[in-house]
Amino acid sequence: MSLDPLQHDSEDSRADDEVFSLYAQEEAVIRRAEGMIEQLDMVSDGVKTLADAYRIGYRETVRLVRISDRMQLELHQANRILSAQAEDLKQLNDALRKEIKRRERLEHELRRIASIDALTGVHTRRYVLELAEYEQRRLMRHGKGFVVFMMDLDHFKRINDQFGHAAGDQLLQDFGQLLRSSLRKSDIAGRFGGEEFLALLPETDLGTAEAVAERLCEQTRAFRSPWKETHLRMTVSIGLAEVGGEEPLERAISRADQALYEAKSAGRDRVVTYSPAPAR
Template sequence: MTSMDRNVGTHDRPQFWRVAQRCCLIAASVDIAFFAIFLVLDSPILAWVNVISVAMYGFAHFAYGRRLNWLAGWLVWTEVLLHAALGIILIGWDSGFHYYLLMFIPALAVTMTVQLAVIALILLWLYYVGLYAIALYYPPIQPITEPALIGVNLFNLTIVFSMFSYLGFFYVRTVSSAHRKLNRLASTDALTLLHNRRHLTELAETEITRAERYHKPLTLLLIDIDHFKLINDIFGHVKGDEVLQHLAQLIRLELRQHDLIGRWGGEEFLVVLPETDINTGEQVAERIRVAISRYDWSQNLKKDLAVTLSVGLSQLGENETLTRLINRADKALYASKSAGRNRVTAL
């Protein structure tokens, strides 16, 4: 096993390894209970095996905490394989110690490549069948009473059932979290954390439909940073990105909670103002323009920087599409730039 193989999962599956670490504590607690049970059942070999098992799970827990996942994995595998074999050989198949071998199936799927997981599953199946064959043809070395055997079986079944349930809920939460993250990434601009163009287009179409249905006004603002190329050329693209990030936050502060804002292009932002006519929209645009022009950029960027905006806005007309509405706002924006920039124009 290479060092790269040993560290697989340390960074890409941190949640799984944290769950594995917690499972070590659960398993150690179960083995402590088994120590007492087998002392009572007069099976000293299995009783003291559980002491060794507790120590192995303790070391595995420590290894997981130090991100030595390969070492922890070997300790857990060794403990379960040997413990299952000893339990079956000493007190029989009906003890249910073979249930614990099934716990490896989801772990193999998560921690290995498909090819290695298939090989490991085949070996696990052969081991499982081998133990069954031993139990079938050879009587247990230290048999216990039938009621005690049933009790041990139910105890093992309960533990494995509980741990499978825990893992099942963990996987459901993990998948749900991953879906939410993917949806967020698919709809959010990575730099500004605003809506991206595709998602904002969908939201704007919905707002236009609502505005037409209820005969409500809707105004759109198209905002562009003046001379943004010069900001990049003089201060560098890193500072340019910081300007975009701070600008997005500042614009958001000037809007209502239900207003929509997204990054439309490189240095362009699109704002959708539901239930807002052109006059009110012009006031909002002017408030944004003034807030940006008066903002002290040196407090965040450590640079003496002047940032201004040009804004074009348009109000939704009867039976007007989003494309036509944006085109009119774009013409208004062009008029603002032609007139000297740092101004608001409505069309």
């Protein structure tokens, strides 16, 4: 509706129209205001809901941040503990490695002590028998044999009685050296006990073994061991026997021992090779 007065016929109807129009405008304004109030209420509700949600979200965020902080602290502490444990483990590992090395050295030393006769430097009886067993199996595979020497220093009791036990020890030591130097590296020499020695000569024929034994006998006879203002002398008796096939080593040792007994009986300072007693 227009408010232009030129478009109306009478003053009254114009006044009525104006009143009506004002009323309608007022109505419209009121309706718009009410609408706006409603919208404002809705906006306010929305803001309130958002604020509530934000408050909840904020609290949750704060809670999560606190948890995260605590977790970070715990992780940091756990990390420190793990680092300390790793360092402890490293030290333990180092200590273990050192201990293993120490034990290996000890084991090596024990094996050396068990295998080498401390006085004479040749092998111990037990070790010779161990080596012999292994050697015998090896030679059997190749169809080869070896020769056993049983050796005994002559009248050793007299040396001890005349010069004392220390002099006897010195001669035992000297004989150990003579024995080692007169044999090949592949031969096995040992102290059987007291003043008795044995040697195994693998892959050696009887003739060669006899020559080796004779040479050792001569070297022993010629040897002089300085002792105080004088010198010590010694001789050795040697019995030889061949080890054949699969026979137990003890049997061959026993034959070499018989030959040694013969060497002693025949006057000592000599080599005797075992030969079976002639059948009657």
